[in-house]
């Protein structure tokens with residue numbers, strides 16, 4: 429069993445001729461590991477390359493500057509995160525990765541910003557990189573459009589109208605993370621990871637990775653298989669909201685990172701985390717709860733779900749409160 433490639437050619441717009449065929453492939457992947465690649469996704473290679481350049485530039489800033497722009501100073505937890513700041517697998521050592529978080533910007537007078545809901549607010553940027561904010565905003569908007577389309581294909585894959593989830597994407601919770609993994613240490617043991625085994629918390633993650641590889645996915649039988657980089661493709665995986673939304677029919681499988689194959693070079697990756705709007709209702713969609721059975725999960729809002737995930741892993745460590753945390757796995 430491996431991770432399938434979905435070709436989005438002629439499935440990128442509602443009503444696209446190949447939408448039904450792609451939806452069927454999506455369903456099979458979602459019922460297996462919750463991981464697939466997408467190709468012909470409509471995002472230019474140049475835009476992705478520019479985003480990697482920003483990632484390299486951010487990580488090249490002196491430690492002192494990165495400290496000044498630490499996510500710890502940001503009410504929405506955006507900014508730099510040091511190596512070892514997160515432990516995605518509580519049974520493993522702290523993650524050997526450093527990253528920069530940013531997200532969609534919501535103005536101060538937006539009701540969700542005023543209410544202090546997580547992920548809604550501002551970014552913080554280093555003045556040394558004046559072009560970074562616009563590039564990241566363009567990248568985020570592009571990934572958001574692709575996520576929205578993937579949610580439409582997911583609706584089709586569940587036998588629902590293509591626009592079933594559209595309303596849930598208003599005022600989405602969106603996080604972009606640029607991650608740098610140093611070379612795997614020579615004295616690493618079996619508890620050493622760039623990113624410890626975890627599932628993502630949201631709806632959809634779209635990952636751009638450099639050519640080194642290192643991402644590993646836990647398949648249904650328990651084997652860990654590499655999500656080897658494929659030229660021109662993103663890796664897409666489903667987060668924990670999707671099993672909630674599908675009563676466990678679709679999966680959000682664990683994955684982890686070990687930077688073992690880069691010949692000692694750092695590995696860069698850029699995950700984009702799409703989560704619906706704060707008040708989007710996450711409950712089993714029609715057709716997923718067998719007659720006579722109760723849904724496996726109580727209905728909740730996307731905001732409540734994220735708060736619960738946050739409480740479980742990350743919040744206390746960063747000093748974040750329920751209402752202000754922003755980071756995703």
Ligand SMILES: O=C(O)CCC(=O)C(=O)O
Nearest residue numbers: 623637643685697699757
């Ligand atoms: O860097 C990668 O390949 C995956 C990162 C990841 O799983 C995450 O940030 O949630």
Ligand SMILES: [Fe+2]
Nearest residue numbers: 627628683757
């Ligand atoms: Fe992840």
